[in-house]
Amino acid sequence: xxxxxxxxxxxxxxxxxxxxxxVRALDEVYFNVLRNEIVGLVGENGAGxxxxxxxLCGIHRPDQGEIVLEGKKVSFxxxxxxxxxxxxxxxxxxxxxxxxxxxxxxxxxxxxxxxQRGIFSKRKILAKAKEILEEFGLTFDPDVxxxxxxxxxxxxxxxxxxxxxxxxxxxRTPILILxxxxxxxxxxxxxLFFAKLKEIRERxxxxxxxxxxxxxxxxxxxxxxxxDGKNAGVFDRAEASEELLRSRMVGRKFEGEYYLxxxxxxxxxxxxxxxxxxxxxxKFYNVSxxxxxxxxxxxxxxxGSGKEEVCQMLFGLLKPDEGDILVEGRKVIINSPEEAVAxxxxxxxxxxxxxxxxxxxxxxxxxxxPILEGLRKGAFxxxxxxxxIAEKMIHxxxxxxxxxRTPCANLSGGNQQKVVLSKWLVSRVxxxxxxxxxxxxxxxxxxxxxxxxRDLSKxxxxxxxxxxxxxxxxxxxxxxxxxxxxxxxxVLDATESKPTPADVLQYVV
Amino acid sequence: xxxxxxxKKATFLPFIQENSSALxxxxxxxxxxxANPRFFTLSNLFNILDLVSLLMITGSAMSFVLMTGSIDLxxxxxxxxxxxxxxxxxxxxxxxxxxxxxxLVVCLGVGLLFGLLNGAIFSKLRIxxxxxxxxxxxxxxxxxxxLTKGNPVVISDWGFRQLGVGxxxxxxxxxxxxxxxxxxxxxxxxxxxFGRYILAIGGDEAIARDLGIKVERIKVGVFGxxxxxxxxxxxxxxxxxxxxxxxxxxxxxxxxxAASVLGGVAITGGIGSVPKALIGALILTILRNGMIxxxxxxxxxxxxxxxILIFTVALTLDRAKIPVLK
Numbered sequence: 001x002x003x004x005x006x007x008x009x010x011x012x013x014x015x016x017x018x019x020x021x022x023v024r025a026l027d028e029v030y031f032n033v034l035r036n037e038i039v040g041l042v043g044e045n046g047a048g049x050x051x052x053x054x055x056l057c058g059i060h061r062p063d064q065g066e067i068v069l070e071g072k073k074v075s076f077x078x079x080x081x082x083x084x085x086x087x088x089x090x091x092x093x094x095x096x097x098x099x100x101x102x103x104x105x106x107x108x109x110x111x112x113x114x115x116q117r118g119i120f121s122k123r124k125i126l127a128k129a130k131e132i133l134e135e136f137g138l139t140f141d142p143d144v145x146x147x148x149x150x151x152x153x154x155x156x157x158x159x160x161x162x163x164x165x166x167x168x169x170x171x172r173t174p175i176l177i178l179x180x181x182x183x184x185x186x187x188x189x190x191x192l193f194f195a196k197l198k199e200i201r202e203r204x205x206x207x208x209x210x211x212x213x214x215x216x217x218x219x220x221x222x223x224x225x226x227x228d229g230k231n232a233g234v235f236d237r238a239e240a241s242e243e244l245l246r247s248r249m250v251g252r253k254f255e256g257e258y259y260l261x262x263x264x265x266x267x268x269x270x271x272x273x274x275x276x277x278x279x280x281x282x283k284f285y286n287v288s289x290x291x292x293x294x295x296x297x298x299x300x301x302x303x304g305s306g307k308e309e310v311c312q313m314l315f316g317l318l319k320p321d322e323g324d325i326l327v328e329g330r331k332v333i334i335n336s337p338e339e340a341v342a343x344x345x346x347x348x349x350x351x352x353x354x355x356x357x358x359x360x361x362x363x364x365x366x367x368x369x370p371i372l373e374g375l376r377k378g379a380f381x382x383x384x385x386x387x388x389i390a391e392k393m394i395h396x397x398x399x400x401x402x403x404x405r406t407p408c409a410n411l412s413g414g415n416q417q418k419v420v421l422s423k424w425l426v427s428r429v430x431x432x433x434x435x436x437x438x439x440x441x442x443x444x445x446x447x448x449x450x451x452x453x454r455d456l457s458k459x460x461x462x463x464x465x466x467x468x469x470x471x472x473x474x475x476x477x478x479x480x481x482x483x484x485x486x487x488x489x490x491v492l493d494a495t496e497s498k499p500t501p502a503d504v505l506q507y508v509v
Numbered sequence: 510x511x512x513x514x515x516x517k518k519a520t521f522l523p524f525i526q527e528n529s530s531a532l533x534x535x536x537x538x539x540x541x542x543x544a545n546p547r548f549f550t551l552s553n554l555f556n557i558l559d560l561v562s563l564l565m566i567t568g569s570a571m572s573f574v575l576m577t578g579s580i581d582l583x584x585x586x587x588x589x590x591x592x593x594x595x596x597x598x599x600x601x602x603x604x605x606x607x608x609x610x611x612x613l614v615v616c617l618g619v620g621l622l623f624g625l626l627n628g629a630i631f632s633k634l635r636i637x638x639x640x641x642x643x644x645x646x647x648x649x650x651x652x653x654x655x656l657t658k659g660n661p662v663v664i665s666d667w668g669f670r671q672l673g674v675g676x677x678x679x680x681x682x683x684x685x686x687x688x689x690x691x692x693x694x695x696x697x698x699x700x701x702x703f704g705r706y707i708l709a710i711g712g713d714e715a716i717a718r719d720l721g722i723k724v725e726r727i728k729v730g731v732f733g734x735x736x737x738x739x740x741x742x743x744x745x746x747x748x749x750x751x752x753x754x755x756x757x758x759x760x761x762x763x764x765x766x767a768a769s770v771l772g773g774v775a776i777t778g779g780i781g782s783v784p785k786a787l788i789g790a791l792i793l794t795i796l797r798n799g800m801i802x803x804x805x806x807x808x809x810x811x812x813x814x815x816x817i818l819i820f821t822v823a824l825t826l827d828r829a830k831i832p833v834l835k
Binding site: 078079080083084095096097098099100104108109110111118119120121122 | 699700701702703705706708709711712713716717718719720721722779780
């Protein structure tokens with residue numbers, strides 16, 4: 001690593017304070033970016049990392065504090081303004097237009113470089129686009145509509161656009177903020193992505209927000225830790241370790257029993273759900289397993305192994321060609337999510353923001369949404385009862401919300417996930433199918449979700465989980481189904497003693 | 510990230526999907542041509558060109574509006590009012606004006622004015638476009654009725670009438686004017702940033718805004734452009750009918766929307782082109798013409814077109830991109 005001197009200082013955020021109704025999001029936070037470095041930014045959900053970056057890219061304005069860019073004080077009115085100074089943020093949702101071509105996306109808003117009168121030559125634009133794509137080592141056709149690109153390709157396209165456009169507006173070193181960029185990437189794509197980021201570091205500075213501490217430690221030159229809206233340390237790559245970061249994030253030394261295995265109960269004998277020789281051609285073949293009362297079953301496997309499809313089948317989103325599904329010993333046919341719910345099967349989707357919650361509705365409405373029918377008082381909803389139930393759930397699941405009337409959109413990711421869970425609890429679900437229940441949630445909140453899963457298990461709810469990592473699957477499950485190419489390769493017991501990730505891995509690949 | 514083979518591979522199904530409107534047009538032509546020998550006669554083809562010429566102008570104007578994700582329900586009102594104003598400006602039986610072709614320019618101006626008004630009210634006052642344009646449609650219609658007291662204004666300017674009824678060889682003048690306008694529209698859409706911004710706004714307005722595109726200005730521009738075209742159509746309609754009649758353009762709004770949608774312009778915005786609008790206008794016109802030739806009752810015709818429209822939207826609407834339908 002090269003030694004950096006003070007003149008490398010590109011950006012300084014000093015004493016940044018920001019409050020939202022009821023929450024002090026940032027308290028006297030400082031944050032620096034040097035020229036041509038990758039800075040990590042880590043912290044639990046609600047620690048303020050996203051707020052800080054939203055201030056930097058012009059979405060929010062700080063209550064106090066100043067931003068100094070290249071030695072000059074700046075304040076951004078909106079994201080466009082920040083973009084003009086070379087600062088831009090790449091969100092998971094992607095600011096790229098799928099209905100336009102790659103070239104059109106690259107130049108959108110920056111066409112001034114091609115023409116004064118608003119008319120352009122397609123040939124010239126395509127040639128220039130090809131040149132830019134090559135600079136970034138991207139090999140796709142500039143004339144192809146973006147909706148045909150993969151998620152990873154679109155992400156790189158957006159990054160290329162942001163850096164290209166900043167440098168074309170004569171910003172020497174653009175600052176690129178990446179918010180959890182690897183969440184939707186596959187293992188192989190992540191490696192390539194990191195290689196690309198290291199190339200991009202030669203011409204830009206990168207702020208890298210991630211929950212995946214191992215990635216942060218291996219990729220970033222320096223790492224800022226935020227905790228409860230305050231600085232909790234800055235570390236050079238040489239001194240940073242996952243352990244250290246984790247302990248700073250939660251403010252205590254991280255203790256071994258991550259998955260709370262000592263809290264694991266025993267499944268009961270009564271079988272809640274049975275999948276018998278189910279086949280969906282092209283997706284999975286001859287899958288059989290049982291979920292007992294209180295049992296947690298994890299399904300492991302690579303993308304394309306058929307595990308997601310098995311879960312979709314249980315929620316009526318996909319119908320098996322052959323085989324039976326039995327709920328409490330009774331053969332059932334599940335045609336739709338509504339029918340699944342009626343049978344006592346709940347589903348926690350991967351994308352909780354769009355599928356699991358009505359974000360603009362308050363917590364109380366979301367919690368009681370599935371049972372509103374039962375809360376009728378004449379033609380109206382018994383709002384007192386509704387509130388009682390919501391308060392009970394907030395207490396029981398330890399949902400951190402200023403009030404039951406706060407819209408879910410204002411909660412952190414972990415707390416939103418708890419609201420999703422509570423929805424199923426009030427509707428007295430028997431079996432819960434959970435896709436990546438801790439994805440995008442920070443370490444501390446993850447553990448609360450684990451604790452909840454233990455609780456639910458003790459109450460006799462059966463669960464099928466697709467975890468975020470083998471460790472998580474192993475840690476949580478009583479039984480692990482390993483799938484590969486649509487077939488069950490192995491069923492591992494994890495009640496008495498836990499298998500190692502390597503044990504699981506040998507069946508996955 | 511890496512070379513992606515799927516971006517290059519063009520398979521059969523996407524080809525069908527992307528060109529379904531053109532294929533439907535060919536299919537309809539073959540169907541009606543086979544069913545009735547009169548379909549392919551020179552006089553019927555002339556008839557089709559004559560019928561499609563005004564629709565392709567309003568249809569392409571509408572397609573611009575739809576591509577931004579808005580809708581324009583003021584077509585009938587603005588076309589009707591411009592037509593009435595044209596009839597008062599050229600030599601007519603109600604007053605002593607004789608401004609000749611200059612009326613066309615005034616109509617363009619009147620259309621542009623109300624178009625800009627549509628755009629300004631919609632984007633500056635943030636009133637949904639369907640409400641704004643519905644209102645402007647009523648207002649323009651009302652002004653037209655006031656001016657004419659509800660009676661058609663007969664024109665006697667034979668030179669001006671040639672715009673609507675004349676022909677060069679077998680090609681109607683209206684079709685030539687319409688084609689010229691469509692070429693301009695096509696150029697604006699494909700080769701100017703204004704045109705690309707239309708698609709960007711329809712694709713995702715928030716992203717377009719963040720990238721520094723002046724969304725409001727583009728929207729006002731689109732409605733203004735559409736209005737100007739309605740104005741020209743109003744003048745042409747008066748030239749064609751020989752009188753300025755506020756009720757003459759009845760059905761133009763629905764036809765313009767139908768033509769865009771049948772051609773494959775997404776009613777949800779972000780997808781479309783001028784050729785698509787043209788193909789849609791041709792489909793609608795040939796469908797009507799063919800059904801007339803086959804002796805189908807006009808009432809049944811309306812029903813068939815309505816059903817086809819719903820069917821088309823049902824086939825083409827990408828519901829995955831729309832979380833909630835309203």
